[in-house]
Amino acid sequence: MHENIEVDVVVGGAGACGVMAALRASEDPDIVVAVLEKSMTEGCNAGVSSGSLAAGGTRFQEAAGIDDSAERHADDILAASGDERHRELVDALCGVAADYVHWVADDLGYPMDVGTDMARKGMSVPRLHADPARAGGGPLMGHLRRLLADRPNVAVLDEAPVTGLRVEDGTVVGVRARQGGHDLVVSADVTVLATDGFAGNRALMQEFCAELGDPFHGGVSTATGDAIGWLRPLGAELRNMGACxxxxxxxxxxxxxxxxxxxxxxxxxxxxxxxxxxxxxxxxxxxxxxxxxxxxxxxxxxxxxxxxxxxxxxxxxxxxxxxxxxxxxxxxxxxxxxxxxxxxxxxxxxxxxxxxxxxxxxxxxxxxxxxxLTTQGGVAIDPHGRVLRTDGTSIEGLRAGGGVAVGLAGTQSGGYSSGNGLLSAFGMGWIIGNEISSGR
Ligand SMILES: Cc1cc2nc3c(=O)[nH]c(=O)nc-3n(C[C@H](O)[C@H](O)[C@H](O)COP(=O)(O)OP(=O)(O)OC[C@H]3O[C@@H](n4cnc5c(N)ncnc54)[C@H](O)[C@@H]3O)c2cc1C
Missing domain, CATH: 3.90.700.10 (Succinate dehydrogenase/fumarate reductase flavoprotein, catalytic domain)
Incomplete structure (x- = not known):
């Protein structure tokens, strides 16, 4: 027994990247979106995060007299990571960060300010944004998930893990999932993978990050790197897998x-x-x-x-x-x-x-x-979130962002700049969702 579901867009994972992608895609009322989440009870890393959003050139910075820009933000990230290979990706993400911080604050009504008290290594000016009470990522994700669930053209299915991709002639045409003991077969024009990294998967951590020893894991248990298992057989290139x-x-x-x-x-x-x-x-x-x-x-x-x-x-x-x-x-x-x-x-x-x-x-x-806390290695993507194979071609029908994709730390954990995690996730969710709703 299985249930067939047909939508325009299916998103795997209702964390930072998935929720942002779904919110932006569903701005077009004619686009029907299904979001499949493994477990809201177990949570997402965005929900246990500090909820600090790095963005350069925001109105909050301007009001505080801080001179910053997307370019300066990108330069700081690349100076820390040394990862020039991903300059285009970093530029694309930094280029939208101020937009989504403003959108979350001004249109979605979640209070934000710039943390002038949040000094961080390599951050040439204060650019972490958080709610004034510094309540962390839980209330922010709760707010965004509630807004998403209220959209008439969005269905959010909880306790519904994606179990695999559906592929026809090399094109991803949707996903398989499970919910309440039933198989779901989801068909979609676009599949967005936003299921995060693999810090909660001991076998993958041993394979890629063995030199970390057996560290305390401060992230959520749902980050089991499921997407790695689906994308490897499709020839997706894995990058910077040792960075966390x-x-x-x-x-x-x-x-x-x-x-x-x-x-x-x-x-x-x-x-x-x-x-x-x-x-x-x-x-x-x-x-x-x-x-x-x-x-x-x-x-x-x-x-x-x-x-x-x-x-x-x-x-x-x-x-x-x-x-x-x-x-x-x-x-x-x-x-x-x-x-x-x-x-x-x-x-x-x-x-x-x-x-x-x-x-x-x-x-x-x-x-x-x-x-x-999280892994920073993942599948290669282009600045539009298209997943790249080792031969440089992209996988049709598929987008990915957040912890599924290669992060911004470069090859070493020491290259991670504060705020990179949610920048990759919200930023790529914003880019993917906007491109879907504008028909690109
Ligand atoms: C303690 C902590 C503090 C942090 N603080 C910050 C910070 O202040 N600023 C910052 O920029 N970054 C921070 N980070 C990093 C940031 O939280 C992550 O980089 C970011 O949440 C990744 O976003 P994501 O959308 O890829 O994954 P997530 O936000 O983790 O969302 C992924 C979702 O996918 C779901 N999922 C997993 N597998 C499946 C499946 N098979 N099917 C369906 N759903 C699935 C998960 O349950 C989860 O809900 C922090 C991380 C931790 C752990």
Whole structure:
């Protein structure tokens, strides 16, 4: 027994890329869209993310007196990744980022501002946008999913995982899926794959990212790289498969501390009290490998009230606080005792680096390790989200974006710039959806 469904567009995955693609495609009331989601209960990475949207040249930046542009954004990303091969893709995504940030804020009614308190490695000006309460990606995705479900020309099917692609003469003509014990056979003119990467798939992580060891996985369980399994047999090229969005500021409770802390004066030492890195030398993804190299794959981050004042304004700090991951010590003696580090060693490590301020007691601290949030390798796509085979041709009938596709970090996790993940996802969803609704 199976059910046949015929639509204009079928989207696999109701996360950042899939929801944006479906919202934009369905702006044309004559286009019928089906969105198939594996499990809204398990969630999507966008929903557990910080919801920080990188965009250059927005009205929010202008109002804050920040001079930025899509070009500068792209240059920053490429300077960090060194991945000139993907310049066109990066340009295309940065070129639409301000548009969808404005659309989400002004047309879809989700509050946004630019995070002048969100300093990040390699970001030459503040360009992360988030809701003023810094509530994270959950409320944002809830808002977008509700709007999508209300569209009369969209059907959102939950607990309906895509199980494979339907291919006729090399052209993708839809998908197969399962829902409530039934097989669904979906026919569509365009199939959009937005099912994210493979950080939740141990076999694929072993195959492509073995040097990460067995890191804590801070993303959702649905990211099992299903699309890799469907696209490999079709000859799709896989690129930058060893790169991930890693995080070097994961607490031992699985939460994260605010990535701005190093720019607010926070100091990192290892279990022996050694200050093993200039805290501002890496982004959080690059820092993960440095923390991995420390004894026990552990480090402790130490900061003070002045840093806490700014850093606490973040869902990451609120989650870490309620998990019990954030500690306090009134002075250096009690801090050394709590960390079991020799007081004089710790004191020496807390001396400010040239040009940095000295921390002032009382202290805040958190034990950290490294984790992987999402993968950044994926199928090759062109700037329109067309999936490319190893011979450079594209697969007819198919588009892909977000974590299914190659990310913007280049070949190494250290090349990841903050905001790249949702830029790839919302940006390509925007591009694909707009092209569908305008008949391209
Ligand atoms: C803790 C954390 C914090 C992050 N913070 C940020 C941030 O602040 N800024 C930023 O830019 N990036 C951030 N990221 C990265 C960002 O969340 C991801 O890059 C982005 O969500 C990828 O978008 P996507 O649409 O590809 O996947 P997702 O948002 O994960 O959506 C994919 C959807 O597909 C569904 N799915 C999977 N398989 C199937 C299937 N077979 N059939 C149907 N549906 C399926 C999933 O259930 C999911 O709903 C963060 C990630 C994590 C884990």
């Amino acid at each position: 969005l890693r995080h070097g500021q994961v607490t031992l409770h699985g939460t994260r501390v605010n990535p701005a802390l190093p720019w607010l004066g926070a100091v990192l030492v290892n279990r022996d009290g050694e200050r093993f890195v200039d805290e501002q030398a890496n982004g959080y993804s690059g820092l993960a490998g440095v923390v991995q190299g420390q004894p026990g794959e552990r480090a402790v981050m130490i900061w003070d009230d002045e840093a806490q004042q700014t850093a606490q304004h973040s869902e990451m700090m609120r989650e870490s606080e309620s998990a019990g991951a954030l500690r306090r010590a009134p002075d250096i003696t009690s801090l050394a005792a709590a960390l079991r580090i020799d007081r004089s060693v710790l004191e020496a490590s807390l001396q400010p680096l040239p040009g940095r301020r000295a921390l002032v007691a009382p202290f805040h601290y958190a034990w950290l390790t490294h984790g992987v």
